Amino acid sequence: MRTAAVLFDRDGTLVRDVPYNGDPDLVEPMPTAREALHEVRLHGLRTGVVSNQSGVARGLLTPAQVEAVNARVEHLLGRFGTWQWCPHGPDDGCRCRKPAPGLVLAACARLSVDPADAVVIGDIGADVEAAAAAGARAVLVPTPRTLRAEIDAAPLVAPTVLDAVRLVLPLEGDPP
Template sequence: MDQYPQAVLFDRDGTLIRDVPYNGDPSLVTLMPGALETVRELRAQGVRTGVVSNQSGIGRGLLSWEDVAAVNARVEQLLGRFGTWQLCPHHPDDGCACRKPQPGLVLAACEALDVEPSRTVVIGDIGADVDAARAAGASSVLVPTPRTLRAEIDQAPCVAKDLAGALEAIR
């Protein structure tokens, strides 16, 4: 790309912060390497930022909305305010339209940020993030972690080794 997209949507766990399964404790929030620099650069360039995150711990009865909100507030303490937070609280078996890989979270975030999906990039660490972007008409960058499956890496249209690489890929 010759210019940044209008918006970049980040997956939360495993992308912006280290993945602690079903985390409801803000003290366990640790930034992924390069998260602060990446978010700062995008904002400095006028790119709108948001978060799209499956939070099935709510639907599973392991977390409350308040737990998730407390963790999200800690993320914003560390990274600054995001233009939108779109969360899916549903259990994976609920069949909702918002849970990634469905496009609902991405489409809702684009609407909240007043951007076209075609001018939006989703950055995430698993295939569901890439698939949600594709289903919504957005672009994606996969930043693999140890939990990313080899098939997800092979099928992703764009893969970066880290968030700094993702930033380079979307320019």
């Protein structure tokens, strides 16, 4: 299968999950995240981040704090082609909050990539479900927060972000 873009969940995938983090100083990359992004970029693939940020709807974060944390992630891990994040709460009924496909579809549109040519890498079932709902592929990278049922249901599972990326990188001779 062709891979043109890799979309990453932010918390628990690219950076350590600090619940409702609004403090850029608390941003710490996950093991192998730098190496994974380096390989994706070496292959010329587009990158994006798709992230639920319900702390905004809950009054625990401001959009400016989310943007400041995102900027810190980019400072540590390099630029991404798009950032798509949902400020809504779980019961708001929006179309963007994962597991709905909105964030993935918006990221693909922004990157000019067909969702079928995109891969979402995340740490929970909602990431995998959002990818499937958008017509993208998914790789689950479990953390202690990941439920056994989510691991069992995932189409692809990898122990680290770097391993996940290596599952979906184009092979020599694959069309770009």
